[in-house]
Amino acid sequence: MSGKARVRGAALLAVAAVVLAGCGDSGSDDSGGGGTASGALEGRGPIKFATGKDTSGNMQKLVDEWNADHPDEKVEIVELPEAADEQRNQMIQNAQAESKEFTVLNLDVVWTAEFAANRWVVELPQDEFDLENFLEPAVNTGKYRDKMYAVPVYSDGGLLYYRKDLLDAAGVAEPPKTWDEMQEACTKVQATNAAIGCYAGQFDKYEGLTVNFSEAVQSAGGNILDESGKPTVNTQEAKDGLNFLVEGMKSKMIPQAAITYKEEEGRRAFQDGQLIFHRQWPYQYALANATDGSSKVAGKFEVAPLPGKDSPGVSTLGGHNFAISAFAENKATALDFIKFFNSEEAQKSNVLATSQAPTRTSLYDDAELLEQFPYLSTLKESILNAVPRPQAVKYGDVTAAMQEAAYGAMTGETSTDDALAELQTKLESLTAQ
Template identity: 70%
Template sequence: MRFERSHTRRAMAVAVVGSLALLASACGGDDGSGGDSGSGGGTALEGRGPINFATGKDTSGNLTNQVNAWNSQHPDEKVTVTELPESADQQRAQMISNAQIKSDAFSVLNLDVVWTAEFAANRWITELPEDQFPDLNKLLPSTIDTAKYRDKLYAVPVTSDGGLLYYRKDLLDKAGVQPPKTWAEMQEACTKVKALPEAKTAGCYAGQFEKYEGLTVNFSEAVNGAGGVVVGDDGKPNVDTPEALEGLNFLVEGFKSGMIPRAAITYQEEPGRRAFQEGNLIFHRNWPYVYALAGKTDGSSKIAGKFGVAALPGKDGPGVSTLGGHNYAISEFAKNKATAADFIKFMSSEERQKANIEKTSQAPTWASLYDDPALNKQFPYLAPLKASIETAKSRPKVVKYGDVTTAIQEAAYGALTGTTPPKDALAGLQTKLSSLITQ
């Protein structure tokens, strides 16, 4: 789950236009029917032939292998990949722009899990007949929930994600400390590790703190890790609380004290990963995909064989990850939807997901793969990752998600950079979210 590259002014403008169009669309009403239903619900999926797969930039290097496996078996129904920008925000903006003109340029969309509700509500993606996807009950339940809107299936989970704490095992072992379970333990561990000559210039901790989707994730994890919520189970925002303030203050004070390096205010997934791999961080919050890259022995990682993985820490015990991952959906305006559905079944199969994790360390959605002995030997983090996903909290599942995440980013970034007192930032965010999230 990666949200690389910051908003450019141009991308922000596109996002604003997309949000305005979304508002106009929402005002037009939505009965949630999802079109004419076939057996098992969902729109009849018809048409066969070539299709286009729109996805974010493939930093894993394995997507070509996965698509080639399909193309070799389906020469008359080949898939062409359109790589969108690395930034999740810019990917979303381009997909929305394409949908607003009802273009058939994109057939299958690789959606961040939190976009499903927005795209379904606006009828930009097609409701799927559940009986055509019989393996859904073999996936992690939390991932299936992200693929539904109003209890109807609009996408299929292909990768999941939970935040993990990467740490320098060699340095912790030498300093005689264990992986931390709380924020205080992490700070104490940093003090002891930085007393080592080889670690005195290393930063303690970093996540993703640039003003983009990754900041929404990291802010949410801090709030949840302190016992607070961004949006409660009742669907109402609840960020103006002592618990949320404790979570935000953990990050704010981290920057003030230097526990979080000042450079981390510019970190997205990839800059943070590179800093960790260069040996510049003791602890780093990131997604499972980092494991394979940090462990490479081709010289690209200075810490291969020297790091470990643990659950995220929280205020008083283990923390709470924000649920990540990607769902594949069919554009409402696509041709050859029968082929698109078969491609999604192919890519979401146990065989393809296993092949993908073996190459990329990305989190699968098949529950069985987390218990696979060979995979657990290759990826020792699978047990804490499964726990992370099963206990993860979703970002708000709202139609106006673009506006909601922008509001969260603005409030959190203002507090982290010192332009807004944390309490004021949360009070303002509560007011803003209350106007955006309606029942």
């Protein structure tokens, strides 16, 4: 990845802080919103951990380890729906009802500002976590107004999964660095395998589309927000990015079925041998390499950086952080549970079981992990160069507007120009200071 991308990512993190500082909200005050750090973290006893689906079983394994050592402070996993949008909705409903049902929340990295500003989560004591040993972009996602409200447990950077066996057979020596190179590789493979699809990502109308749309714009040299925090989706670069997705649908480079793909639908398609290229998070690696018969592509694929318009692309920063509900009991237990789950030992066990990206920097140089997951250096670069989504207090409205624009253009309901013009207007209103 280029130094330019790294600078752009750092700049946007700074921009997000400026935008957030100027946004009005119903729950923040001059102190920055949320509860206090140490004073609010009292009480011990059983807690509930609200999270998305545990696809590997390792989350339950770690919880079982905790419960064995803490019989009076047991943790119960509450599995929320698969889609990120639905997880967020359930957590917000719980918070708005001031319910004690959820204690620890597994938050998408982009939700921190919204949950902190509305006082749905409490401030956490930064000095009780060795944050200097974590990836800096991941740490920044847990902060709002320079205070910490969520601890980075899983990071994420987008990767290009590709069928190396098929590229080798077609005489394609290297994974593509640009969109044109990817199309050329697909043409060569499909010359003898017409039934296989070229490329897919997460294109259903949900948070994954916000991620993929952002990546397309960034990989064409644009950004959703400029360095002053103003929306810039009325640019040629944004048009080029969205057109990559729109023209991909029209030309069938992107299979028609991919408009319904979230992470799991796309993963299953790739594992079933239906795709040459797939934009996906690291968690797919272990599942697609399973040798229990669940994957038809085990040992046949590799990963590379995302391609872009004229050079390698730029990932959207992903991941999940753990936070504590402001309305929960037994917050002291919750804090200790987060520390346990975020230890180097626990994070390493999670990488081995799930291939998800750790947030501790030392694990990217761990010999055992590198032997099993040789892509870790590529993943680390993806994360360090990644650009965050707009970190707005009104994030629900921002992401909905982005999804509406991208989905409308990709399905042919509106033109690229009209979709971006309307999105520009909406974002100007939602990020106005």
